[in-house]
Amino acid sequence: MSHDFTLPDEDATAALGAALGRALPARAADVAAHGLVLGLSGDLGAGKTALVRALLRALGIRGPVKSPTFALLEPYALSSLDFYHFDFYRFGSPAEFSSAGFRDLFAPGNVCAVEWPERAGDRLPAPDLVLTFRVMDAGRHVTAAARTERGAAWLQQAIAMMTSPSASMPPTPPAAA
Ligand SMILES: Nc1ncnc2c1ncn2[C@@H]1O[C@H](COP(=O)(O)OP(=O)(O)O)[C@@H](O)[C@H]1O
Ligand SMILES: [Mg+2]
Numbered sequence: 001m002s003h004d005f006t007l008p009d010e011d012a013t014a015a016l017g018a019a020l021g022r023a024l025p026a027r028a029a030d031v032a033a034h035g036l037v038l039g040l041s042g043d044l045g046a047g048k049t050a051l052v053r054a055l056l057r058a059l060g061i062r063g064p065v066k067s068p069t070f071a072l073l074e075p076y077a078l079s080s081l082d083f084y085h086f087d088f089y090r091f092g093s094p095a096e097f098s099s100a101g102f103r104d105l106f107a108p109g110n111v112c113a114v115e116w117p118e119r120a121g122d123r124l125p126a127p128d129l130v131l132t133f134r135v136m137d138a139g140r141h142v143t144a145a146a147r148t149e150r151g152a153a154w155l156q157q158a159i160a161m162m163t164s165p166s167a168s169m170p171p172t173p174p175a176a177a
Contacts, residue, residue, distance in 0.1 A: 001145075001146040001152040001155065001156070002143060002144060002145040002146065003143075003144045003155060003159060004141065004142070004143050004144075005141070005142040005143075005144065006139065006141055007047070007139050007140040007141070007142060008138060008139040009139055010047075010050065012139070012140075013047045013050050013051050013054065013140060013142075014050065014051075014053075014054035015054070015162065016051060016054075016142065016158070016162070017050070017051035017052065017053065017054030017055040017057075017058070018054045018055065018057065018058040019058075019158040019159070019161040019162045020038075020051075020055050020058075020154070020158045021054065021055035021056065021057070021058030021059045022058050022059075022158075022161050023154055023157035023158040023160075023161050024036075024055075024059065024081075024111065024154070025059075025080070026157055027150070027153065027154050027157065028080050028081065030150045030153065030154075031080075031081050031108075031109065031110070031111055032080075032081075032108060032109055033108055034108055034150060035106060035107050035108050035109065035110045035111065035112065036110075036111045036112070036128050036129075036150060036151075036154065037106060037111075037112045037114065037124075037125055037126070037127040037128050037129075038111070038112070038113040038114065038127060038128070038129050038130075038131070039114050039117040039124075039127035039129070039130040039131070040052070040113060040114060040115045040116075040117070040130075040131050040133070041116075041117060041118065041130060041131070041132045041133065042131075042132055042133025042134065042135075043133070043135060044089075045135070046133035046134070046135055046140060047133055047140050047142075048115045048131075048133060049065075049067045049087075049115065051131070052065065052085050052113050052115075053065040055113070056076055056083065056085075059078055059083075060078070061076055061078070065085075067087060068085050068086055068087040068115070069087045069089055069090065069115075070090070072086060072087060072088065072090065072100065072102075073085070073086050073087075073102070073105075081109060081110065081111055082109060082110045082111070083110070083111045083112075083113070084105050084110060084111070084112045084113070085113050085115075086102065086112060086113065086114045086115065087114075087115040087116060088114065088115065088116040088117065088119040088120050089115065089116045089119065091116070091119040091120065094119065094120050094121030094122070094123045094124075095123070096120075097120035097121075097123040097124060098123055102120075103123070103125070106124075106125040114127070117130075126147060126148070127147055127151070128146065128147055128148040128150045128151030128154065129144060129145070129146050129147065129148075129151035129152075129154055129155055130144070130145045130147060131143070131144050132145070
């Protein structure tokens with residue numbers, strides 16, 4: 001299953017990210033049993049980090065959501081799952097994926113969002129859903145391709161969220177300290 005999105009501006013990218021985030025709680029059983037892997041492909045500046053930031057905001061993450069370009073990994077603890085945001089742009093070879101010990105994080109209970117998945121080659125566990133970004137004259141084009149049934153269910157739920165925003169309310173963010 002695949003779906004094309006035309007994203008005329010930054011807000012449209014954020015709306016897609018937020019829909020994927022709001023669709024995640026309903027996938028909790030899949031995450032608990034198998035984990036879930038999102039691949040994010042596309043040039044520098046295409047909007048991969050912007051999308052993950054909106055996804056995390058929709059799940060109630062309020063602090064900074066930094067690009068993992070230098071750290072390779074930024075972890076986020078959510079109430080029912082752990083979320084790992086990776087960026088493998090700086091990998092010199094796929095072997096770095098294994099030597100960094102990242103394989104163990106692709107596990108039940110964890111959602112992994114991976115920028116530059118191709119730089120980990122076939123060491124990377126197969127993504128459930130891949131978003132491929134293309135920079136257009138104005139805006140972006142994203143093809144979302146589900147590679148597993150779990151990925152298809154997530155994508156379908158996100159599309160439903162976008163067409164019917166009231167289908168499910170986002171989790172209530174914790175009160176500011
Ligand atoms: N649909 C869009 N149209 C135009 N600009 C966008 C769109 N989505 C995101 N952007 C902008 O493009 C840039 C994307 O940066 P970033 O998310 O860091 O890219 P990446 O992680 O892919 O390298 C940001 O400046 C963001 O505001
Ligand atoms: Mg990025």
